[in-house]
Amino acid sequence: MGIKLIDRVQLSLAVFAAKTITSAIRLLRLGAASVLPGTIAVRIQPQVLSLLCRQVKYGVIIIAGTNGKTTTSLLLRTLLERAGWRVTHNSTGANLQNGLITALLDDTNLTGNIKADYAILEVDENALPKVVLQIQPKYILCLNLFRDQLDRYGEVDLISRRWQKVIAQLPPETTVILNGDDPTLSYLGQQLPQNILSFGLSEPEEYLEEIPHAVDSIYCPSCGQGLDYQGVYLSHLGDFKCPSCSFKKSNLAIDSREWPQILIGIYNKYNTLAAVLAAQRIGVAKEVILDTIKNFQAAFGRAEELEYHGKKVRILLSKNPVGLNETIRAVNQIKAAGKASTTLMVLNDRTPDGTDVSWIWDVDTEKLVELGGTIVVSGDRVYDMALRLRYSQKNLDSNLKLIVKEDLNEAIATALEHTSADETLHIVPTYSAMLEVREILTGRKIL
Incomplete structure (x- = not known):
């Protein structure tokens, strides 16, 4: 026509x-x-x-x-x-x-x-x-x-x-x-x-x-x-x-x-x-x-794998209860195989993320903390996420190490310090947080 x-x-x-x-x-x-x-x-x-x-x-x-x-x-x-x-x-x-x-x-x-x-x-x-x-x-x-x-x-x-x-x-x-x-x-x-x-x-x-x-x-x-x-x-x-x-x-x-x-x-x-x-x-x-x-290569932030300061990093965008539950499921399978011990979670509440973060209480974070290891939290709503994870602990004497870092650069550096050379650091951010994480890791913006 x-x-x-x-x-x-x-x-x-x-x-x-x-x-x-x-x-x-x-x-x-x-x-x-x-x-x-x-x-x-x-x-x-x-x-x-x-x-x-x-x-x-x-x-x-x-x-x-x-x-x-x-x-x-x-x-x-x-x-x-x-x-x-x-x-x-x-x-x-x-x-x-x-x-x-x-x-x-x-x-x-x-x-x-x-x-x-x-x-x-x-x-x-x-x-x-x-x-x-x-x-x-x-x-x-x-x-x-x-x-x-x-x-x-x-x-x-x-x-x-x-x-x-x-x-x-x-x-x-x-x-x-x-x-x-x-x-x-x-x-x-x-x-x-x-x-x-x-x-x-x-x-x-x-x-x-x-x-x-x-x-x-x-x-x-x-x-x-x-x-x-x-x-x-x-x-x-x-x-x-x-x-x-x-x-x-x-x-x-x-x-x-x-x-x-x-x-x-x-x-x-x-x-x-x-x-x-x-x-x-x-x-x-x-x-x-x-x-x-x-031979498929992941889109940015969607199980994307990068190398930063000689260590392997995988970014798993998670922006709602179902997405985060499935990310936890995948990370736990890797943890159980002994190939990961550290997770970095970054929670923002900007317009691309949704300003209501109450959804984190619908997530089965108990399944993430029960395997222990190190969890570093950061982002605009870092204390909301830290509180959710603390409430997820059935036993405060468990082998979970929870680290709170307001500054994202410090959070990434800390998470990498706790990641051994043969493991992969899993970073679990919301959307705007994913863009910030990638800018730090790659030195360039996406949008």
């Missing part, structure tokens, strides 16, 4: 203005220019997002959910590029409307033409209803829905209803790939008229011993009855059915046992399956998928 002359002129002006401000910001080293150019562009051409997405040759892929968006996006991008397709992607993680526009503008020429086979857009779960009809995606990947920043977003059922309302308006040929182990998303898929594909686990040996405190959705989304779980893999994700109505876990379109996973943690099994299922449907060969998984 062609673009009207007036829209084309406005688009060209928007692109020129956006690229000018991008160059200025980067030249002056004021940041990555991941949001402001899009803000300017949409004021000049209100339809800029739609006009750019319409030009993507084979379509746009939206990736949405509470956890795992950045990792899944990067894996899928790598798979498509290794299969020979040109991909544009909001790799900085700026996932609101202005960030999406900025990412697309980066790959346009001065007349507003974009040369891409696919666009992969990581979209904030609360922003999806506002942008999905403009984007008209070919594929939507729905990873999960957990409580995240309640001061901004509210509960998961509210977000799900908003998703259903807008996705139902998309063309029937749209493919929706969703997490069948998530009752909320499984039910969502069963209500939509589009082509629905589900991913999930079929590995009972990975069941948790009990349902965690940070569980969000254990009631039937159809009738409200408590769900019967055969077992849970992560928070409320698991094998379930309703004892009162016909609702049950959706049939899976992929066998989780057939595929290795990227990185560590059960959550990355889900990220892997989502990207693999999408890549299969698009046409990526199995041998390319397997080789990509084997």
Whole structure:
């Protein structure tokens, strides 16, 4: 479909203005220019997002959910590029409307033409209803829905209803790939008229011993009855059915046992399956998928491994109860194998993190302290985290060493001192804290 002359002129002006401000910001080293150019562009051409997405040759892929968006996006991008397709992607993680526009503008020429086979857009779960009809995606990947920043977003059922309302308006040929182990998303898929594909686990040996405190959705989304779980893999994700109505876990379109996973943690099994299922449907060969998984490098802060002052460091971004519980689960497995004894936790309460930190009391931190070792805490809310960990100790005479450091540089130095040469220091930060940690470790900013 062609673009009207007036829209084309406005688009060209928007692109020129956006690229000018991008160059200025980067030249002056004021940041990555991941949001402001899009803000300017949409004021000049209100339809800029739609006009750019319409030009993507084979379509746009939206990736949405509470956890795992950045990792899944990067894996899928790598798979498509290794299969020979040109991909544009909001790799900085700026996932609101202005960030999406900025990412697309980066790959346009001065007349507003974009040369891409696919666009992969990581979209904030609360922003999806506002942008999905403009984007008209070919594929939507729905990873999960957990409580995240309640001061901004509210509960998961509210977000799900908003998703259903807008996705139902998309063309029937749209493919929706969703997490069948998530009752909320499984039910969502069963209500939509589009082509629905589900991913999930079929590995009972990975069941948790009990349902965690940070569980969000254990009631039937159809009738409200408590769900019967055969077992849970992560928070409320698991094998379930309703004892009162016909609702049950959706049939899976992929066998989780057939595929290795990227990185560590059960959550990355889900990220892997989502990207693999999408890549299969698009046409990526199995041998390319397997080789990509084997050689995958983590996105910044997402199980990213670095070396600092001769010691190994792994950064595990954790910004909500479910994410931190799974990080603790992964770290404990490494601790139990004798490959780690020190953990650095950094808790901030800035806008990217969510200003309400009461969520840390929903985390099963008892499981982290019970194995002992050294835990260093830092961040804007260092004493909140220290108090939570102290309350987690059943025995104050245990072999846990809790160290409080307000200054982040001192905290990192102290944690490294307590990390032996053959171990890995695990740093567990919230989002803004992760950016600060990486700047110290690498000497450069991301955003």
